[in-house]
C-alpha cells in the first residue's frame with residue numbers, strides 16, 4: 001500500500017520553436033510586468049524584441065523591469081513591484097533564467113500580499129507568514145537549470161542580512177511556462193555547465209530525500225539524473241545541438257521542477273544558497289559544484305542504497321566495499337569531463353575567515369532539518385575546509 005500527493009498545475013509549452021505560440025496563447029491578464037536581467041542579454045540576443053512583438057500580436061500590453069541582478073535581491077523585487085503597481089500590471093512574466101523568473105515570482109507575491117516580502121520567508125529572519133495568494137506568473141525560460149518554471153518556489157537574497165531564502169506558495173506555480181530549447185543554444189559554456197549541475201543536484205537530492213516514498217517522484221528524478229549525465233558533456237562539446245539542448249531543458253526545467261515540487265532538496269543546496277547569499281557574484285551552480293565532492297564523500301555511506309542507485313543511473317557500478325560511493329565516482333567523473341573538477345571558490349570571493357558564519361547560517365539560521373541524515377556544524381566546517389581552493 002502507498003499513497004501519492006501531487007499538484008503540478010503549470011501549463012507547459014515545451015519544444016523547439018514553440019516561443020512563436022506566445023502570439024496566440026491565452027494569457028492570465030491584460031498587462032504584463034516583464035522581468036529581465038540588467039546585463040542586457042535579452043536585448044543582445046534579440047529575444048526581448050521577439051517577445052515584445054509576440055505580445056503585441058497577442059494583444060497584451062506590457063512594461064519592462066530590466067534591473068534584475070544574479071542571485072536576485074529583495075530590493076529588486078520591491079522596485080519591480082512598485083513599477084507594476086504604478087503601471088497597472090495584472091500579471092508578471094519572468095524572461096530569462098532563474099533570477100528573472102524568481103524576481104517575477106517575488107513581485108507576484110508582493111502585488112497580492114500585505115506587508116514586507118521577508119514576512120513570508122519560512123526560515124532565517126523571515127516572518128513565517130503563509131503566502132496564500134499571488135498575481136499570476138508566466139515564464140519564458142532561456143536557460144536550463146533552476147526548475148523554477150514548474151515549481152512553487154522562488155529564492156531571493158536579502159542584502160541587509162546576507163540571507164538567500166526560499167519562498168514557498170502554491171500561488172506562485174507559474175500559470176504558463178514556455179520552454180523553447182532553441183533559445184538556449186547561445187548560452188555561454190560556463191553557464192551551461194553550472195546550470196547543468198544545478199539540474200543534476202535538484203533531481204538527485206530530491207531522489208535521496210524522497211527515499212522511494214512517492215513513486216512518481218522517482219520517475220521524474222531518476223530520468224532527470226540519467227538525462228543530465230548523458231547529455232551535459234555532449235551539450236558542452238556541441239553547444240548548438242538541439243537534440244542535446246532539448247534533453248537538458250527537459251531534465252532541468254520540467255523534471256527538476258517536478259521533483260522539487262513534490263519533495264525537497266538536501267542541505268547541499270542550503271549550503272550552496274548560503275554561499276550565494278554571502279557572495280553575490282558566486283553563481284548558484286558554481287557554489288554547488290565547489291562543495292559537491294566533499295559533501296557527498298561525507299554523506300554517501302549514510303544512505304548507501306539511494307546513492308548507489310544514483311551512481312548507477314549515471315553509468316557507474318556499485319562496490320560492496322564502499323557503500324553509496326557509486327554516486328561520488330559518477331559525480332567526480334562528470335566534474336572532470338566538464339572541466340570544473342578544480343573550481344576555486346576563492347575566485348568567487350569566498351574567504352576562509354567567513355566559514356564560521358557560513359556554517360552558522362546554514363545549520364542554525366536557515367536550518368538543515370530537510371535531510372534524512374544528520375550532519376553537524378563540525379561536518380559542514382570539514383566540508384568547507386576540504387572544498388577550499
Ligand SMILES: [Fe+2]
Nearest residue numbers: 146198202284
Ligand atoms: Fe538549485
